[in-house]
Amino acid sequence: MFSKSRINEPGPKQGGAEKAKEKPAASPATEIPAAPKAKPPASILSPDLFIKGNLKTTGDIQIEGQVEGDIRAHLLTVGEGATVKGEVVADDVVVNGRVVGRVRGLKVRLTSTARVEGDIIHKTIAIESGAHFEGSVQRQDDPLSTGAKKAAPAAPAPAAKPTAGS
DSSP states (O other): OOHHHHSSSOOOTTTTHHHHHHHHHHHHHHHHHGGSSOOOOOOEEHHHHHHHHOEOSSSSSOOOOOEEEEEEEEEEETTTTEESSSSSEEEEESSEEEEESEEEEEEEOOOTEEEEOOOOOEEEEETTTTOOOOOOOOEEEEEEHHHHHHHHHTTHHHHHHHHHOO
């Protein structure tokens, strides 16, 4: 058996072969932290899928089916045959299909096949020739956080009036 280990192991025939075995064990431990840094692929919702509810991820989503609810993602791509009914919030938004609701993004792109019915709040926007859009367009430096700030102050004011009248 000892002779087999010498045949299979390159290097010196001394006890250094055991040390050589320890070194490869250290390098895979170094590679393990590198694996989480790899970006996972986009989640794809197929054309036959209908989702009723909100979607939230720090990753990328590609919608090919129908979604009734709000979507929050890093990169959101609405496919050519897809329909989203709800608010869309992402760093990058690419609309090839239909969105009924507000779109908020740092970069918003409406391709020639896009149909958007709702307001767009963006930092940068690109609208290709042929895109259909009904709503308003507003540029903001931080479009991802301002929507929540504007909605919050409006809610407490009506609540204060009934309390004072009681």
